[in-house]
């Protein structure tokens with residue numbers, strides 16, 4: 001699978017622009033605030049259905065306009081195909097794949113998988129448990145329809161149960177009603193936890209190998225999935241017991257307190273929690289290793305090599321980590337942004353250069 005080109009209409013600071021990508025590395029360069037990250041954001045949106053920068057889709061519409069329309073052409077199985085997202089203020093995002101309307105935006109998950117690495121990626125190490133859950137969920141949704149289905153179902157159950165908890169607290173509902181919700185929450189939650197644990201195990205193996213390479217054998221990584229209950233017992237039963245034993249607490253707080261939406265994924269370096277004890281450099285290495293591990297995982301599970309999106313990260317990496325990254329990119333497809341055209345050197349494959357100025361692609365001869 002290779003992405004070929006993207007067409008942006010009224011997206012961020014783009015009026016109407018087509019951008020053609022290389023099958024290997026496309027280096028998007030230009031000064032600050034010209035629209036480099038906006039291209040990455042559009043690609044990410046077409047890959048995952050969400051922006052990595054905002055949850056408010058209105059922000060993506062060009063100032064003063066009322067809609068945006070973005071379209072990606074990609075090649076898969078020797079066929080040229082396309083994904084289009086149209087959004088009009090006040091409506092839902094609409095998705096078309098090969099001109100056919102889809103019911104849900106999530107139908108695009110896994111079609112053009114991608115892995116994004118940006119300065120904010122450090123939050124997968126430094127940030128709250130929510131950030132790490134989000135990353136794990138995005139990976140699993142890209143490779144497993146079953147996971148996506150269960151995650152959507154689970155989130156709906158939690159929302160409904162929270163409404164019920166409020167009602168019970170106000171004495172407008174009976175406590176027994178909770179049993180039905182607890183049972184389905186535990187059932188769906190258990191499937192999610194199981195899938196996540198399998199992924200964590202696999203990512204751990206990959207990260208151990210990768211960190212070994214990056215640190216020349218000095219650093220050892222451990223990933224741990226942490227739930228609220230005894231790890232060795234059956235997940236469904238443990239989750240249900242937990243909820244049943246804490247009914248009053250949940251009613252008092254008016255919120256569901258246990259389950260995969262509250263779990264933590266711990267990343268340990270040499271047995272210490274990397275969130276608290278790692279240097280900035282170690283955290284960068286970990287974030288790099290995690291992203292590469294995710295890329296390998298998606299490739300092995302889906303058979304598709306994800307597109308690597310590298311937003312402004314080259315300048316942050318030292319020579320050694322940068323070389324490591326070049327090696328990993330190899331002959332894969334990558335879209336890379338940088339303010340410095342010369343910063344990026346590849347030994348394998350070719351680079352195509354795309355210069356961006358004020359939301360427009362300009363060719364170097366016009367400079």
Ligand SMILES: Nc1ncnc2c1ncn2[C@@H]1O[C@H](COP(=O)(O)OP(=O)(O)O)[C@@H](O)[C@H]1O
Pocket residue numbers: 011012013014030031032033034035036037038039059060061062063
């Ligand atoms: N909805 C929007 N409409 C028009 N311009 C926007 C919109 N959102 C952001 N911008 C502009 O996009 C530019 C930032 O683009 P970005 O891709 O983040 O820059 P960079 O090249 O530094 O990565 C800024 O000039 C900002 O004003």
Ligand SMILES: [Mg+2]
Pocket residue numbers: 036037038312
């Ligand atoms: Mg940027």
